[in-house]
Each structure stands twice: as C-alpha cells, then as structure tokens.
Amino acid sequence: MLSYSPPPNLLQNRIVLITGASDGIGKAVALAAAAHGATVILHGRNVRKLEGVYDTIVNAGHPRPSILPLDFEKAGPAEYEQLATAIEKEFGRLDVLLHNAGMLGERAPIEHYDVAKWLRTMHVNVNSPFILTRTCLPLLRRSEDASIVFTSSGVVARPRAFWGAYLVSKWGCEGLMRMLADELENTRIRVNSINPGKVRTNMRLQAYPAENRDLLPTPESIVGPYLYLFGPDSKGINGRTFECQ
Ligand SMILES: NC(=O)c1ccc[n+]([C@@H]2O[C@H](COP(=O)([O-])OP(=O)(O)OC[C@H]3O[C@@H](n4cnc5c(N)ncnc54)[C@H](OP(=O)(O)O)[C@@H]3O)[C@@H](O)[C@H]2O)c1
Structure with a gap:
C-alpha cells in the first residue's frame, strides 16, 4: 500500500x-491531503500548533484550511454539535472523517491501573470517535462519496501486557469501525481503519523512550494509505484494516 501513487489532484x-x-x-x-487538493479541517486542542499547520498549508498555496479546536477530554455533546454546525455552515457537507487523535495513557498492570487515567484514555481514544462520528454522519451522508477512517494499532493484532486502556481503546475503535462498516454497507459512506505501524512521533517516543528515533519511519513516509482511503480509488472498500508498513 505504501507504493500508492496518488495523482496531484x-x-x-x-x-x-x-x-x-x-x-x-x-x-x-x-x-499531504492539502497538497493533493483537499480543503482540510484541522482539529486539535492546541490552537497555536494548529495555526502553524494552517500557515504551512496556506504558504504552500494549497486550499485554505479551517481550524476547529476541541479538547476531547473535556468536550460535551453540545460542543460536538457546535463543531458539526460550523462545518455545515462553512461547507454544507463532509467527505472524509479521519479519527487520528489519541493518547497513550498509562501503561501498568491491570491490578494497579489508575481508574481515572483509564477512563480518560478510553474517553479520548474511543468515546470521542463514537460521538464525533454520530454527530458528523448527517454531513457525511450529504457527500457523493464519503470515507470514514479509524486509527488502529499493532496492539490489536498482538495484544500484550501492561498496555491498559490504550490497547482496549484500540480494540474498541476496531470494533466500532467494523460495526459501522456493516451498518453503512449499502450507503455512499465507506468505513475502514489504518494501523500506522511504528512511526517517529511524540507518542512513540513516550511509549519507547530508549529507542533510536532515527531508525523509525517518519510520519510523512506513511501517508499513502491515508490518501488512498480519502480518495475515489478506494470506492467500494469497506470494513478493512490497512497496514502502513
Ligand atoms: N506513532 C506510532 O508509532 C503509532 C502507532 C500505532 C498507532 N498510532 C496512532 O496514531 C494516531 C496518531 O498518533 P501520533 O503517533 O501521531 O501521536 P502524537 O504525535 O502524540 O499526536 C496525537 C495527536 O492527538 C491530539 N490529541 C491528543 N489528545 C487530545 C485531546 N484530548 N483532544 C484533542 N486532541 C488530542 C494531539 O494534540 P496535541 O498536539 O495538542 O498534543 C495530537 O495532535 C493515534 O491514534 C495513535 O494511537 C501511532
């Protein structure tokens, strides 16, 4: 899949x-999506960082993006509704929803796992994708060709000790993806997930602090499967998990 060569537009x-x-x-x-012509709605919780991404896109001459901040740890249903209303007002529809935000949470034996940290991690990693999907489905239904993408992890195929809420949340996302793919089977919305593999990011550094970062693939090197699932070449592909590496 890494060899996917998307056309510029x-x-x-x-x-x-x-x-x-x-x-x-x-x-x-x-x-990468903006460089291939998409109008990107940048979600995150840190406006300053989002503005940096916004500026990079605009300075490169790509379609002007939007910024929609929301802290998944704190947001209630009303704030998700406000986010969907803002998208409806500006664009009238949504073609692609990528559930990428996530947190590692604590890694500890279940016997000692901090309950508050468990709940927080489950909330950000699996409850938020559920609420956001539910809130955005009316906008996705207005698209001629919509795609929802969840983010999986190696811990789904290979469960292992001490990964706590992160592991369970990723199983939850995978279950949500498969259930939703089945529910939406005869619609214009496809639903899939991507396991990025080992990628050189802050989360990976947090999980494996002793690792040599220079040996890990960069985020830029694994965007192929994302672009594939965002674009028309993946029409009809539903309920599948793609590996980046
Ligand atoms: N890196 C890997 O090796 C790897 C492997 C398998 C799966 N994944 C998955 O890939 C996805 C992206 O991970 P990454 O490695 O790119 O991690 P990252 O560099 O830590 O980025 C995580 C993103 O999620 C956002 N986020 C975290 N908590 C949030 C909250 N409460 N509300 C809103 N946004 C929040 C972060 O915002 P801030 O900038 O404000 O922190 C950041 O934009 C995750 O779902 C992760 O589980 C990564």
Missing part, C-alpha cells in the same frame, strides 16, 4: 476533517 474539492492534526501523523496527513 486526487482530493480536489474534497472536505476532509482530521482529528489530532496539530502534530505527528495527523499533521503529516493534513499537509
């Missing part, structure tokens, strides 16, 4: 919402 006229677009994989995917 692959995402022309497509409205693409990317959560966690302020850093790491989300930022790289946002820049």
Whole structure:
C-alpha cells in the first residue's frame, strides 16, 4: 500500500476533517491531503500548533484550511454539535472523517491501573470517535462519496501486557469501525481503519523512550494509505484494516 501513487489532484474539492492534526501523523496527513487538493479541517486542542499547520498549508498555496479546536477530554455533546454546525455552515457537507487523535495513557498492570487515567484514555481514544462520528454522519451522508477512517494499532493484532486502556481503546475503535462498516454497507459512506505501524512521533517516543528515533519511519513516509482511503480509488472498500508498513 505504501507504493500508492496518488495523482496531484486526487482530493480536489474534497472536505476532509482530521482529528489530532496539530502534530505527528495527523499533521503529516493534513499537509499531504492539502497538497493533493483537499480543503482540510484541522482539529486539535492546541490552537497555536494548529495555526502553524494552517500557515504551512496556506504558504504552500494549497486550499485554505479551517481550524476547529476541541479538547476531547473535556468536550460535551453540545460542543460536538457546535463543531458539526460550523462545518455545515462553512461547507454544507463532509467527505472524509479521519479519527487520528489519541493518547497513550498509562501503561501498568491491570491490578494497579489508575481508574481515572483509564477512563480518560478510553474517553479520548474511543468515546470521542463514537460521538464525533454520530454527530458528523448527517454531513457525511450529504457527500457523493464519503470515507470514514479509524486509527488502529499493532496492539490489536498482538495484544500484550501492561498496555491498559490504550490497547482496549484500540480494540474498541476496531470494533466500532467494523460495526459501522456493516451498518453503512449499502450507503455512499465507506468505513475502514489504518494501523500506522511504528512511526517517529511524540507518542512513540513516550511509549519507547530508549529507542533510536532515527531508525523509525517518519510520519510523512506513511501517508499513502491515508490518501488512498480519502480518495475515489478506494470506492467500494469497506470494513478493512490497512497496514502502513
Ligand atoms: N506513532 C506510532 O508509532 C503509532 C502507532 C500505532 C498507532 N498510532 C496512532 O496514531 C494516531 C496518531 O498518533 P501520533 O503517533 O501521531 O501521536 P502524537 O504525535 O502524540 O499526536 C496525537 C495527536 O492527538 C491530539 N490529541 C491528543 N489528545 C487530545 C485531546 N484530548 N483532544 C484533542 N486532541 C488530542 C494531539 O494534540 P496535541 O498536539 O495538542 O498534543 C495530537 O495532535 C493515534 O491514534 C495513535 O494511537 C501511532
């Protein structure tokens, strides 16, 4: 899949919402999507970082993006509704929703796992994609060709000790993706997920602080599967998990 070569105008006229677009994989995917013609809605919780991504896109001459800040840890249903209303007002529809934002949370044996940290991680990693999907579905239904993409992880295929809420949240996202793909089977909305693999980001550094970062693939090098699922070449692909590496 890494060998996918998208045409330069692959995402022309497509409205693409990317959560966690302020850093790491989300930022790289946002820049790549904009470079391929998409109008990107940059979600994150840090406006200053989002403005940096915005400026990079505008300075490169790509379609002007939008910024929609929302802290998934703190937001209630009304704030999700406000986000959807803002998208409706500006664009009238949504073509792509990438659930990328996530947190690692604590890694500890279940016996000692901090309950508050568990709940927070589950909320950001799996409840938020559920609420955002539910809120955005009416906008996605207005698209001629919509695509929802969840973010998976190696811990789904290979569960392992001490990964706590992160592991369970990624299983939750994978289950949500498959259920939703089935529910939307006969619609114009496809639903899939991507496991990025090991990628040189802050989250990876937090998980493996002793690792040599220079040996890891950069976020920019793994955007191929994302662009594929965002664009028309993936029409009809539904309920599948793609690996970046
Ligand atoms: N890197 C890897 O090796 C790897 C492997 C498998 C899966 N993944 C998955 O890939 C996705 C992206 O990870 P990454 O490695 O790019 O991590 P990252 O560099 O830490 O970026 C995470 C993004 O999520 C945002 N975010 C975190 N908590 C949030 C909250 N409460 N509300 C709103 N936004 C929030 C962050 O915003 P801030 O900038 O404000 O922190 C940032 O934009 C995650 O779902 C992760 O589980 C990564």
